[in-house]
Amino acid sequence: MKNLALLLILILTQNISQAQQPFSHGRLKVSDNHRFLVHQDGTPFFWLGDTAWELFHRLNREEADQYLKHRAQQGFTVVQAVALAEIDGLNTPNALGDKPLINNDPSKPNDAYFRHVDYIIDKAAEYGIVIALLPTWGDKVFKDNWGKGPEIFNVNNAAAYGEWIGNRYKKRENIVWILGGDRTPRKDSDDVKIWRLMAEGLERGADGKDKALLSFHPQPNSVGMGGSSNWFHRDEWLDFNMLQDGHCRDEITYDKVSFVYNRRPVKPVVDAEPIYEDHPVCFNATDLGISNAYDVRKFAYLDLFAGAFGHTYGCHDIWQMYSKEREPINGPHFPWQEALDLPGAKQMTFVKKLMTSRPILDRVPDQSLIEENNYGPADRIQATRGKDYAFIYTAAGRQITVNAGKISGNQFNAYWFDPRKGEAKLIGKYDNKGRHQFKPPTAGYGKDWILVLDDPAKNYGFDNLK
Incomplete structure (x- = not known):
C-alpha cells in the first residue's frame, strides 16, 4: 500500500509539473524572416490577444482563473495586462487588499501585491496563455487629462524598476514585455528617454535581450501612422511594433499596418488595441451607437490581411473588469463574466482557426491578387496569400475579381468562409490563370465574407475548423 501511495503521488506530481509547463517549444522570439513570432524551436505562434488591463488589479485568484480558463477555451493565446494598473492602480488596493508599491516608490515594490501577479502569470501558463505584461500604465510616466x-517614473528610477521586474519574471517563459501604456511621448520631455531606460533595465534584469521580447503600446492617432515605430523603430530593444486604432468605426487600419509593415529594418507588427466590442463608438454612444461583433471582426481580418502577424481583440466590459459593484467607465453594459461570451469574442475563435489552417510563416499581404483594391473602409477588400493559398476579405460582400496565378498549382479550389459561423463551403475548382469573378452569398452592412483559394494538391480543406 505504501508503494502504491508513493506511485500515485509521483504520477500526480508529474501531471502537475506538466500542466504548469505547457511551453514545450520554448519562449517566444521573432521569426527568421522578421514578420512573425515563433517559439524557440521555430514553431509558429499565432497571437490572438485580449485586453484585460485590470486583470492583476481587480480580480481575485478564483476570478482570474475563471477568466483565463474561459479565454483559453475560446482559443485566445495572449492576454494584455498591466502591473501598475490604469484605474488608480497605485492608490486603490488590488482584490486582495494590497498596493503595488510602498509609498508609491518604484524602488520599494510590495512583495504581497506581486505574489498575486506571480500567481496569475503562472495560472496563465497552465492554460498555455502568454501574458503581454506592461510594467506600468503610461500615466505613471506623465499624467494627462484622463x-x-x-x-512616479523619471530618468533616475525607470531603469532600476525595469531591472527589478525583469529579474522577477525572467524564468517565466510565457511573458512578452510591453512598454508605453496608451501614451504618446511628449515633445521637449524625457518621455522617450524614460521608456528607453526602462527597456534597458528590463533586458538587463531578464539576463539578456534573447530572454526579453519587447514592444511599446501607443495611443491611437499618434504622430504619423506608425504607432510604436514613430519613436523606437530603430531601437534594438523594440522587437515588434504595436499600433492602436482606437475606438472609432471604419479606421484605415489596413494603411496603418501596411505603413509599418513596409518600414526598414523589417519588424513584425500587430494592432494591439482596435475598437472594443460593446464600446461607445468614438466615445459618442448618443450619435454613433455602440460597437458590435461586425466592427471587431472587420478590424481583425483587415489587420491580418494587411500584414499583421496576429490580432488583439478587446471588450469594453472586460478591460475594466466591470461589475455592478464598481463605478462604470464610459457606459459598460455587462458584468465581465457575461461579456466573455459576446458574439465578437466567440468569432475570434474562427479568426484563429482560419489563420492557422494554412502555413503561417510564408504569408504576405498582396493586393495584386484582386482588381477591387481601392475601396474605403466600409467596403474594403483586402488580400493576403502564402505560397499555395490565398485569403481575400470583403467587408460588405462586394464582388471580387481575382487575378489568378499568384499561388502554386495549375488549378485552385475556391471556398466561401463565413466569419460569423466559422463555416466554409466549396465553390468549385478553377484554372489558375486569367481572371475569375466571385460573388459572395450575401452583401451589405455586416455581410462580410472571406474567399479562400488554395492549391488542390495540398489537401488543406477545412476539417480542422470543426
Whole structure:
C-alpha cells in the first residue's frame, strides 16, 4: 500500500509539473524572416490577444482563473495586462487588499501585491496563455487629462524598476514585455528617454535581450501612422511594433499596418488595441451607437490581411473588469463574466482557426491578387496569400475579381468562409490563370465574407475548423 501511495503521488506530481509547463517549444522570439513570432524551436505562434488591463488589479485568484480558463477555451493565446494598473492602480488596493508599491516608490515594490501577479502569470501558463505584461500604465510616466497618475517614473528610477521586474519574471517563459501604456511621448520631455531606460533595465534584469521580447503600446492617432515605430523603430530593444486604432468605426487600419509593415529594418507588427466590442463608438454612444461583433471582426481580418502577424481583440466590459459593484467607465453594459461570451469574442475563435489552417510563416499581404483594391473602409477588400493559398476579405460582400496565378498549382479550389459561423463551403475548382469573378452569398452592412483559394494538391480543406 505504501508503494502504491508513493506511485500515485509521483504520477500526480508529474501531471502537475506538466500542466504548469505547457511551453514545450520554448519562449517566444521573432521569426527568421522578421514578420512573425515563433517559439524557440521555430514553431509558429499565432497571437490572438485580449485586453484585460485590470486583470492583476481587480480580480481575485478564483476570478482570474475563471477568466483565463474561459479565454483559453475560446482559443485566445495572449492576454494584455498591466502591473501598475490604469484605474488608480497605485492608490486603490488590488482584490486582495494590497498596493503595488510602498509609498508609491518604484524602488520599494510590495512583495504581497506581486505574489498575486506571480500567481496569475503562472495560472496563465497552465492554460498555455502568454501574458503581454506592461510594467506600468503610461500615466505613471506623465499624467494627462484622463490618467490618474501620479507620475512616479523619471530618468533616475525607470531603469532600476525595469531591472527589478525583469529579474522577477525572467524564468517565466510565457511573458512578452510591453512598454508605453496608451501614451504618446511628449515633445521637449524625457518621455522617450524614460521608456528607453526602462527597456534597458528590463533586458538587463531578464539576463539578456534573447530572454526579453519587447514592444511599446501607443495611443491611437499618434504622430504619423506608425504607432510604436514613430519613436523606437530603430531601437534594438523594440522587437515588434504595436499600433492602436482606437475606438472609432471604419479606421484605415489596413494603411496603418501596411505603413509599418513596409518600414526598414523589417519588424513584425500587430494592432494591439482596435475598437472594443460593446464600446461607445468614438466615445459618442448618443450619435454613433455602440460597437458590435461586425466592427471587431472587420478590424481583425483587415489587420491580418494587411500584414499583421496576429490580432488583439478587446471588450469594453472586460478591460475594466466591470461589475455592478464598481463605478462604470464610459457606459459598460455587462458584468465581465457575461461579456466573455459576446458574439465578437466567440468569432475570434474562427479568426484563429482560419489563420492557422494554412502555413503561417510564408504569408504576405498582396493586393495584386484582386482588381477591387481601392475601396474605403466600409467596403474594403483586402488580400493576403502564402505560397499555395490565398485569403481575400470583403467587408460588405462586394464582388471580387481575382487575378489568378499568384499561388502554386495549375488549378485552385475556391471556398466561401463565413466569419460569423466559422463555416466554409466549396465553390468549385478553377484554372489558375486569367481572371475569375466571385460573388459572395450575401452583401451589405455586416455581410462580410472571406474567399479562400488554395492549391488542390495540398489537401488543406477545412476539417480542422470543426
